[in-house]
Amino acid sequence: MRTNHWLPSSWFGHKDADTSLMSLRDQIDRLFDDFGEGLTLRDRRFAMKSDISETETDLTVTAELPGMTEADVTVSVSGNRLTIEGEKKTETSSRDDKENADDKDARAFHRIERYSGSFRRVMSLPFEVDPDAVSARMKDGVLTVTLPKPPEVQAEARKIVVERAT
Template sequence: MAQREWLPKMWGDWGEDKDSPFHALRKQVDTLFDDFDSGFPIRSGDFTVRTNVSETDGEVCITAELPGIEMSDVDVEIAGDKITIRGEKKSEKDDQSEKDGRTFHRIERSAGSFMRTTRLPFDIDPDKVAAGVKNGVLTVTIPKPAEEQTKTRKIEINEG
């Protein structure tokens, strides 16, 4: 039985050609698996940023993985009790195609805009927030207000 011309030759070629009828299907399936693998992070934009939120008695710390992203393309904004990290990861294809006549045969690295908003149980003082980046990980440290620090206390459990 002869293979139809529009069918891919190998499984790995499914949807690689943008003119292929399988391209849109492959893109949707890849996105589904990306979401499943990442624990269904909130998506706002084209690119998913994975974050961790942790706390101590005195502060909340948010870390965001931003590999390959220029910090000049990232903004951290505070509004009341919300902190928003937004930015854009530029595609290597867009950056290099026109410069040196480069032709890409496969693009698997993600690119696009992103936005993650985290709401905290207190208003954030923007003057006290610190942000830094090391090895592609953005760390934002938010001190808790004094009244929040005193709200948490251990309660003794009595038996009987």
């Protein structure tokens, strides 16, 4: 009699392992592999993570793009769409192993976890954007895009006073 009846049978190496549980896990793993930005070691795609904040007068998109400069990034606006795209290049160097056999700086990589590749992110905004009013700045791998709201959108926003119920 097994005392750990609450554990999946597959943990004990039984031939009648709970295949439905493993099937569910495989489906969930595939879902997460396909979802979002695809940050799996199999894909090796570079993903842009961003924050969006809003004031009465503008929207601000802040994106983390580590290791990138303003030359690596393109920002464009069309109608109510903001597009941020770019490419993070892999740093590579070519060395002749025989020539550098005694070189202490020669490296053999056993694992690479830093991602590289191209990305493209399109964001739909709740208003049409004036491309001439948009500003984008890059500092220390952080891109900040400021999108001023049109006057008619600013006028629509009205603060409502919340009163205490009696």
